Amino acid sequence: MSEYRHPYRDMQFVINELLGLDQFCQRFDIEEVNSELANAILEEAGKLGETVLAPLNRSGDEQGATLTEQGVQQTAGFAEAYQQYVESGWGSLTARAEFGGQQLPNLLGTAVNEVWQSANMAFGLCPMLGQGAIESLTHHGSDELQLLFLPKLVSGEWTGTMNLTEPGAGSDLAAIKTRAVREGDHYRITGQKIFITWGDHQMTDNIVHLVLARLPDAPAGVKGISLFVVPKFLLDSDGNPSEANDLKAVSLEHKLGIHGSPTCVMSFGDDGGAIGYLVGQENKGLAYMFTMMNHARQAVGLQGVAISERAYQHAVDYAKERLQGTGADGAQVPIIRHPDVRRMLMQMRASTEAMRAVAYLASMEIDRANHCSDAEQRLQHQGRVELLTPIVKGWLTEMAQEVTSLGVQVHGGMGFIEETGAAQYFRDARILPIYEGTTGIQALDLVGRKNLFNGGQLVASLLNEMEQTLTDLDSTNETTEVIAAALRSALRDANEAQDWLLEAASKDEAAAGSVAVNFMMLFGYLSGGWMMARSALQAQAMLETGSGDAEFLQAKLVTARFYCEQLLPRTAGLLSAIRSGSDSTMALDDDQF
Structure with a gap:
């Protein structure tokens, strides 16, 4: 290990x-x-x-x-x-x-x-x-x-959870049945929630559950959802945990991965109702929960970076130690010297570095929005946060599937054996494109609320900024020439995909949903390429001034070039798929599947 x-x-x-x-x-x-x-x-x-x-x-x-x-x-x-x-x-x-x-x-x-x-x-x-x-x-x-x-x-003395999903209400929160009944200065909560990460444990003396529930007189649908604080232990007059609240974990899910994280089925109100406290106003809970959800979506995207980094390190260590094949002198050589193994390792490395840069960029946009005193600039940064969030959640977690799978592949047959450890990263990563909104939900959010609903303004702003990076690339350097050519081509693909979507969505109600994931993945690869191009520019400038670790900076240039040569061209295939529209996707009757 x-x-x-x-x-x-x-x-x-x-x-x-x-x-x-x-x-x-x-x-x-x-x-x-x-x-x-x-x-x-x-x-x-x-x-x-x-x-x-x-x-x-x-x-x-x-x-x-x-x-x-x-x-x-x-x-x-x-x-x-x-x-x-x-x-x-x-x-x-x-x-x-x-x-x-x-x-x-x-x-x-x-x-x-x-x-x-x-x-x-x-x-x-x-x-x-x-x-x-x-x-x-x-x-x-x-x-x-x-x-x-x-x-x-x-x-950190207390931990928190998010309680949304129910047996009959997965992504469709309008179907929530958990009830909240007014009782003086608090509410009585009854119902069951599933897939509650770290819903119970013994590491702290209290757990603060945020729970979505519906009041008896609430409007139908998502407009009738309220948010409540429901602590595991009620607080005494000094604010310390005392009496146990009426809630408990009734079972644990048996999962593909992340076994160390308990995923609980939580029951509220088996003995009369758990006491909860309203957050904000009644029937406004979904908006409040989305504050937590959007934080979690960027956090889950970051998990995609993190598990990819771990899988990459594991694969590199194995590739340096595993002897197979012979060199010119007839002696066995480590598999890292084989071109195809190097291809896989470089793909893992380049993907992870691009993912990290995109995740950190989205994080810094939150800082910029929080600190801007100018209202218009603050709105611009907040818009960029909203645009990048589904890309961070969707693209990074999908890329983690590929990177961790390559980690298994580098190990060959031993990657399929649990003792080597490579399989754990592959298994752990698989939840990432699912929770906090699946890849499809992120893609629909990107093409709908973050694009079509504002006439493409947020996307246009991002593409314009990417165009500026093209003008900054030095065409006299071979590496930056290659990067510039790849970024220019990918930007052209993105602009054509955007034009197609804006036109097609007005004519075909199935168009946006049919192409959404491909559209999101295209913009993910493009965002990664943009950040790798900017990384190359910065690394080149630091090399020219003699600042920084030259070996690291040279490796950054190589990695950026590999990404732009080997991964960024995927935008062309995604554009082709987008242009095909919804016809073949929607053609079969339900019974033909």
Whole structure:
């Protein structure tokens, strides 16, 4: 089993050189935050990831969580690891200072979260859900709810969950049947929720559930959903956990992967009703939950980067050690010297670096939107966040399927054997395109709410910015010439796909839905290519000035070129598929399938 090494140098490059953290902080007068601090944070996160979380990854997969009479029992070692996480203050990085947070840029929190997810994705899901709960309560909770729950959530002393899905209501939240009945200053919640990540455990003395439920007199459909805080333990007059609330995990799902993360069936109100507290206004819950959901969608996309990085490291280690075939001297050689193995490793590497850059870019757009004082600029950055979110969630998680599958392939037959460890990353990654909205849902969001509904304005703005990168590429350098040609071609494909969609959607009601995933994947590859082109520009400039690690920068140029030569041309095939429209997709009757 290979050890996890957190990719500090590439993270540092993307944060400091590509996205310009120092310039960002200076522009918005964010004092005491700079690249030096970022580097120190990344180093410390790497220590916890490498020495504490990564060693538990295998045991979490093999032993997993269990359901006992006392509730869900987490994998041995997870509670101690979580305590170290809390004591080091990691949960408070980006939260507001008024609730005990450090109020650092979202970009830094994203990079740190990648470390947890790479080192141990099953573990990393627990604080990820807590961060989402913090986000929702910060934006929508009353002063009283914030005072009661946010300090403990921010510190990590309590964890959070998101309770949406029900047995008869998957992505269709309008079908939710969980009920909430008014009772004085609180509500009684009854119903069942499924697929609740870290819905129960023994690592903290309370768990804060955010639960969607419907009032008896609520309007039909999604307009009648409300959001409630339902703690595992009710709080006494001092704000400390006391009496157990009427909720419990009744079973654990038996899953393909992430076995260390308990996925619970939660029952609320078996003995009269769980006590819950309304977040915001009645019947506005879906909008509030989407604050948490959109946070989770970017976080899940980041998991795609993280698990790809882990699979890549594992494959590289194996390829350097596995001897097969002979060299010119007749001696056996490691398989990393075989061209096809190198092709697979380069594809894994280039994909992961492009994915990381796109994920971090989307994260920084949140920071830009949060810190802009100019209302128009803030709207522009918020629009970019909204446009990139389905790409981050959809494209990155789909790419993780390919990267982790290649990790198995590099191992050959041994990749199919659990003992080598490669299969775990493949299995763990498979949930990513499903939860927090499937790939199809992300694609529909991209072509619909984020594109057609605004007449393509958000897409046009992004394409215009990408065009500017083309003008910055130095045509006298062979590498940047290759990158420029590939980016120019992909941009042409994207513009043609956009023109086709805007026209076809007005004539064929099935057009947008039929081509949505291909459209999203095209823009994913394009976004990755754009960021790799920008990376190449930055690496070239640093080489010319003699700043930075020359070996790393040369490798960055090679990786960017490989991406643009081998992966970016996929936009042409996706454009061809888009142009085919909905005819063959919709032609068969239901009974013909």
